[in-house]
Amino acid sequence: MVATDLTAPGTWRPRLRTATTALGARSLAVVLVLGGWQLLYLSGWKPSVVLPGPATVAANLWQQLGDALLWEAIATTLGRALTGFGLAVLIGAVVGALLAQNSLLRKAFGPIITGLQTMPAIAWFPFAIIFFGLHNSAILFVIVIGAAPSVAVGVITGAEQISPLLLRAAHNMGLRRMALYRHVILPASLPMFVGGLRQGWAFAWRSLMAGELVVLITNTASIGVLLENAQNLSDMPAAMAIMIVILAIGIVVDAVFGFADRLIRLRWGLLDTGRQQ
């Protein structure tokens, strides 16, 4: 809040310390989970084919990481994710911008959009498969329908939350139409927009995983197909290794969004710098 915050070099050290502490806490949590798993495995509660230990799964993962098939599958799946999410962002942003500008449209279509958000993606698959057949487009359709509403809602709330005072100031400065949009409305709604993107991605990723398990396309390796194969072969170590890959991808992408989100909030002054964790 105060001007003394500006002495930037001094704030680095404590920031580094909190970062190391956070990293330590996270590693500890992972160690605890792995330890619990190992104990459960050692207890002999389930046969090792049904519940393999961490070492077995790690070995399987390591082996799969050396196999081109896994990377091919990751490439297919991420390609779909990016295409689907990209389409969802495009459609969501356009719809959101239209609704943000017109309150009548917003009143009419707002409830439909929030309704779509609450709809589980998997419920769309029968529709999508009948409509598109067992094709990539069925999966992409479900990703878009799952993620676009969140993006649109982000755009709408972003535009709604702009302070009228800022708009008055901008108006008084002589900013109109495109200049007003580019210099004030867009940056002012950016934090909300990024929040919408992040949530949209979460929906997209879930829809994609569901889709790859339901819409099996022949001769294409994807993460969903690898999971399905593991299930058919009752190969638990392989299934769990793939799950770890899915988890890792989710965490990495979410971290990217989280980083962007924090960066924007920090710049916009929405984050209380004195209260960081």
Place this chain on the structure above:
Amino acid sequence: MSSAPGSGQILMSPRPAVGATVSLEGVSKRYGAVVALDEVSLVVRNGEFVCLVGTSGCGKSTLLNLIAGLERPSSGVVDIGGRRVALMFQEPALFPWLTARGNIELALKARGVHRAQRAREAGQLLGTVGLADFAGARPHQLSGGMRQRVALARALAQDSDVLLMDEPFGALDAMTRDRLHEELERIVQKRALTVIFVTHNVREAVRLADRVIVLSSRPGRIVEEIAVDLPRPRSINTSDVAELAAVITTGLHDQGGEAGGRH
């Protein structure tokens, strides 16, 4: 040129007086059944510093919005002769994603100033308000007084002839406010700006103004005008400022029952 003794209505003239920058003739503003402003006539001369005082709800801010062109009068004429008007609010209303310099440069850009010149002018304006060292700071990193300084610099960047200020220092502590009074006085004199300044603080009005206009509330009317002839630079703590302020405050209290009458 200056007002005749008596109530504000006397200022009505067929054409604005010579040197008039802002003139209002019989301006009323109604919101449904509520009359915010009733037949307000006012002429502000070039380079004059006018303070509007009155209790809350007397339509002071409405008056500024009308002059700024953000609202239209229900009846009457607002004539600013096509001059440019810069607004400053009680809240700094800075764009949080821009630095202090960025906020000022955006105002310059909106005015059509070239890029190279923007940087130079923004630097000068930051110096004018004493924030040369804080060019790269974002609004949330600045104190309340500093933010208002940036807002002042941004308003100056609009290079307008008239500066409209809506209780700009109302949220600041007394010491910061006093310092900003001094700076405002200096800047206004140097640039020969015309200022219309709204406040509910009568002493602040006497401290700053060439002329104090007292508005009654509901409906908002001009009930009194006081020319302030005290020598500059002034201080809010001197006895002459305090005495004149006391006189005006008494008038404000008396006006309660007979609002709209001859003062």
